[in-house]
Amino acid sequence: MNLESLRRDSELLRSLDEAQVAFLESVSEETNVVAGETLFEEGGQADRFYVVSVGKVALEMTSPGRAPMVIQTLGPGELVGVSWLFPPHRWNWRARAVVDTKLARFDAAEVRRRCEEDAGLRSALLAVVAEEVVGRLHRARIQLLDLYRSGS
Amino acid sequence: MTAQLTPPGPAAVPEAMLPRPFRVLSKTHETDDTVTLELASDDAAPLEFSPGQFTMLYCFGIGEVPISISGDPHHPATLTHTVRAVGAVTEAIARLQAGDYVGIRGPYGSGWPVDRAQGRDLVLVGGGIGLAPLRPAVLDVLRRREEFGSVSLVYGARTPADLLYADELHSWRSRFDFQVEVTVDRSEGGWLGDVGVVTGLLPRVDHDPAGTVAMLCGPEIMMKVVATQLVNRGVTGSDIYLSLERNMKCAIGLCGHCQFGPDFVCWAGPVLPFERVEARLRVPEL
Numbered sequence: 001m002n003l004e005s006l007r008r009d010s011e012l013l014r015s016l017d018e019a020q021v022a023f024l025e026s027v028s029e030e031t032n033v034v035a036g037e038t039l040f041e042e043g044g045q046a047d048r049f050y051v052v053s054v055g056k057v058a059l060e061m062t063s064p065g066r067a068p069m070v071i072q073t074l075g076p077g078e079l080v081g082v083s084w085l086f087p088p089h090r091w092n093w094r095a096r097a098v099v100d101t102k103l104a105r106f107d108a109a110e111v112r113r114r115c116e117e118d119a120g121l122r123s124a125l126l127a128v129v130a131e132e133v134v135g136r137l138h139r140a141r142i143q144l145l146d147l148y149r150s151g152s
Numbered sequence: 153m154t155a156q157l158t159p160p161g162p163a164a165v166p167e168a169m170l171p172r173p174f175r176v177l178s179k180t181h182e183t184d185d186t187v188t189l190e191l192a193s194d195d196a197a198p199l200e201f202s203p204g205q206f207t208m209l210y211c212f213g214i215g216e217v218p219i220s221i222s223g224d225p226h227h228p229a230t231l232t233h234t235v236r237a238v239g240a241v242t243e244a245i246a247r248l249q250a251g252d253y254v255g256i257r258g259p260y261g262s263g264w265p266v267d268r269a270q271g272r273d274l275v276l277v278g279g280g281i282g283l284a285p286l287r288p289a290v291l292d293v294l295r296r297r298e299e300f301g302s303v304s305l306v307y308g309a310r311t312p313a314d315l316l317y318a319d320e321l322h323s324w325r326s327r328f329d330f331q332v333e334v335t336v337d338r339s340e341g342g343w344l345g346d347v348g349v350v351t352g353l354l355p356r357v358d359h360d361p362a363g364t365v366a367m368l369c370g371p372e373i374m375m376k377v378v379a380t381q382l383v384n385r386g387v388t389g390s391d392i393y394l395s396l397e398r399n400m401k402c403a404i405g406l407c408g409h410c411q412f413g414p415d416f417v418c419w420a421g422p423v424l425p426f427e428r429v430e431a432r433l434r435v436p437e438l
Contacts, residue, residue, distance in 0.1 A: 056344075056346070067340040068341060069338070070347040073346045073348060075346070075356065076356075099344060138351075139348055139351060139352050142377060145373060146337070147337075147370070148279060148280035148281075148370075
């Protein structure tokens with residue numbers, strides 16, 4: 001899949017050099033999901049990851065007897081899935097399309113294999129994913145403060 | 153010889169401390185705990201104000217609270233206040249009905265520096281009830297939209313049910329010259345919008361950081377985090393304005409109840425540049 005247009009919006013792709021993006025192109029494909037469709041389930045094997053091209057994806061936790069609880073939505077350019085990079089390579093959340101969504105889907109197993117041989121790619125991916133995770137942690141902490149609660 | 157005792161005359165009340173009676177024209181329920189009141193004085197004298205200013209709203213027999221004006225500055229004949237019921241006075245205000253009276257002093261304080269954004273990009277970020285003080289700025293800017301570069305509003309609320317001015321947000325989003333991004337902290341289905349904090353939406357905002365004026369209103373932690381992120385993106389600290397909230401009593405810079413470091417918020421503020429208050433926003437004792 002040609003990632004050139006997606007690269008403008010994606011921090012992940014912008015942080016990689018041409019050769020690294022070319023490799024990711026070779027292990028990617030365009031995928032379209034309709035509103036409500038699940039990209040991956042909590043506990044499932046994290047053998048892929050996505051970057052949103054158009055649309056919106058919700059990360060949510062499910063529990064018996066109640067509607068799924070959405071913790072975050074991800075839009076154009078954003079990375080869907082980080083568990084593929086860290087053992088045990090299992091999803092911690094469910095990802096579901098909120099609206100009809102177009103994404104780039106990457107073969108995580110192939111990327112991990114290449115990372116074993118290519119320290120530069122491994123380092124670049126770890127750096128950008130770590131930055132993304134730190135950003136999400138910071139935002140989640142602010143959410144935990146419940147700043148808009150009445151009387152706060 | 154005994155001294156002649158005479159009763160004191162009535163104390164002189166400075167005009168600035170004298171409320172004017174305003175009648176409630178209408179009440180709109182925005183959310184479970186928030187109402188918008190439209191008010192008018194019986195003498196029909198308009199209450200001219202700048203976006204971002206506040207009045208002291210007196211609920212007779214209960215008390216007086218500072219409330220930002222949330223109406224259209226181009227329609228000063230009607231005074232609009234959006235009030236969240238969080239204490240004795242605001243709960244009493246929220247119970248008012250059309251025809252009831254309140255006392256109004258003001259307007260007071262510094263407003264949003266809307267004209268400073270002329271010819272530049274404008275980013276407005278509101279959280280929770282913080283959209284109310286930004287609304288006059290939005291209405292002012294949209295009335296003379298061609299005077300500004302890109303204009304964006306990022307608004308965060310607790311849940312979809314807590315969004316203020318929902319119909320107006322839809323209307324604003326339908327414009328091609330106004331980027332509106334809305335997010336909520338939590339959702340359990342039925343909501344097709346964004347979930348997450350407002351900072352997560354800032355990268356989507358189309359603006360030139362070096363040529364941007366930003367106006368923020370919401371919980372102080374939210375404003376601090378947003379302002380810091382805007383600075384990290386290249387917006388100058390002196391171009392970022394925050395609306396601060398403190399315990400205002402006199403509203404004319406005399407009593408000191410609203411002191412925030414070297415500033416009385418009612419007098420120097422409530423709108424102050426981030427550059428001026430940044431360090432103070434990290435001091436718990438303030």
